[in-house]
């Protein structure tokens with residue numbers, strides 16, 4: 258069996274090396290190598306060229322090297338084989354760290370204290386609300402959203418979540434579907450987006466949604482964090498809503514176009530914090546370990562885990 262590692266935008270060599278170490282005796286190839294297309298049984302991909310997987314007639318499984326699969330499903334000519342997405346504790350914990358960091362940064366107004374330090378200003382008279390008085394809402398209660406929600410609860414925040422299907426999670430106010438969205442938004446001071454990018458969620462982070470966020474919160478206006486995908490957000494609306502006070506501040510890890518272009522006003526907006534799509538990286542050892550386990554299961558006749566529902570889009 259041959260494993261094709263097809264990566265755009267990251268250095269492929271360390272991945273090939275790690276797969277080769279983890280799967281001795283197997284062929285690990287990249288699209289740039291010469292190999293027999295018919296020998297390829299598995300493909301591990303990050304942003305492969307659409308249409309390029311069709312020539313592998315004996316392909317059995319496609320593995321996404323990330324938790325999101327929009328980069329795979331944008332391929333309209335995808336072979337009809339199972340698509341497995343990454344579910345991994347390391348990635349999950351990294352995402353929760355990022356969420357905690359930025360929720361706390363907004364709660365404790367750290368950007369303002371950075372500025373004060375720079376200006377040598379000793380001013381400690383600003384109002385500091387308690388975490389219990391701040392309502393955080395997770396858009397998406399999947400693997401990542403649920404873990405972040407639980408960790409925010411430990412810090413004392415008043416946490417709710419929104420998902421497609423109805424859920425019951427201890428101590429968490431759960432809302433679902435289009436019907437539950439308005440009520441969820443109306444009780445949210447800090448909105449954390451951990452949704453996948455699908456036909457239903459594209460552009461969901463827009464003015465209409467921001468205007469439904471709580472207006473009576475303790476932070477002086479609603480705050481948005483998005484680490485889901487850039488395609489969820491309408492950046493022109495985010496900027497206009499920051500300028501007219503509909504939003505107080507945002508932290509964005511993902512963008513409509515990545516890398517974020519140099520002219521984007523998001524870079525230098527005083528109420529915007531930018532991170533370069535690294536809230537939760539795919540750590541090579543953790544990801545290759547996950548894929549090797551899935552291949553072992555598959556070859557032992559067991560079912561694959563975390564197979565994507567292609568129709569649903571995640």
Ligand code: NDP
Pocket residue numbers: 323324325326348352396397398399400401402419420421422423434451452453454455457458484485486510511534535536537538571
């Ligand atoms: P999951 O599939 O486990 O969870 C997705 C959640 O979104 C589910 O709760 C699902 O609802 C909900 N959802 C999907 N569509 C809708 C909809 N139309 N309306 C309401 N809720 C919806 O995904 P993960 O938690 O593992 O990952 C989420 C996303 O995070 C990934 O798809 C990826 O885009 C992004 N990501 C970003 C990273 C980064 O570095 N910035 C790193 C890793 C992931 P239900 O539970 O009912 O199915």
Ligand code: OXD
Pocket residue numbers: 322323324325326343537538539
């Ligand atoms: C992912 C990502 O989907 O890194 O895992 O964005």
